[in-house]
Amino acid sequence: MLNKKQIKKQEKWDDLWRLVMFDIPEKRKKGREALRFHLKEMGMLEYQKSIFICPYPCEKEVKFVTEFFLLRSYVKFIIAKAVSDEEKFRRKFNLEFTLVRNNTLSPVISDIWVLVSFGLDLMFYFETCIFRVYGVY
Numbered sequence: 001m002l003n004k005k006q007i008k009k010q011e012k013w014d015d016l017w018r019l020v021m022f023d024i025p026e027k028r029k030k031g032r033e034a035l036r037f038h039l040k041e042m043g044m045l046e047y048q049k050s051i052f053i054c055p056y057p058c059e060k061e062v063k064f065v066t067e068f069f070l071l072r073s074y075v076k077f078i079i080a081k082a083v084s085d086e087e088k089f090r091r092k093f094n095l096e097f098t099l100v101r102n103n104t105l106s107p108v109i110s111d112i113w114v115l116v117s118f119g120l121d122l123m124f125y126f127e128t129c130i131f132r133v134y135g136v137y
Helices: 026-042 059-068 086-092 108-117 122-134
Strands: 017-022 045-048 051-054 075-080
Touching: 017 026, 017 059, 026 045, 026 051, 026 059, 045 086, 059 075
Parallel strands: none
Antiparallel strands: 017 051, 017 075, 045 051
């Protein structure tokens, strides 16, 4: 039953990141290692040693695993609109940068300003835009 837990991908990403953070004492080391293993198996990526990230709703799956290993009190679940190194995780999860925000088309220049101010990869952004317009790189 535990082995079949998978996080379902959304058809359209909701632009929210899910982070699982934990601080598990050394006396519960086996549980900590099991939690890391199952978070990876479910499709989450390691953000830092004790933080995992996923772009899709996964609270039920995480709750199930933490309760199974009796670790619930050591684990925190966060939903965030932005994270550091976001472009790296967008690539790893095969997510596109979107130009549409709040159901209106944002001017491209403001998107470029956001990318530059956060140190994001401009080449990846332009390749994504070209792909979305022309269908080729």
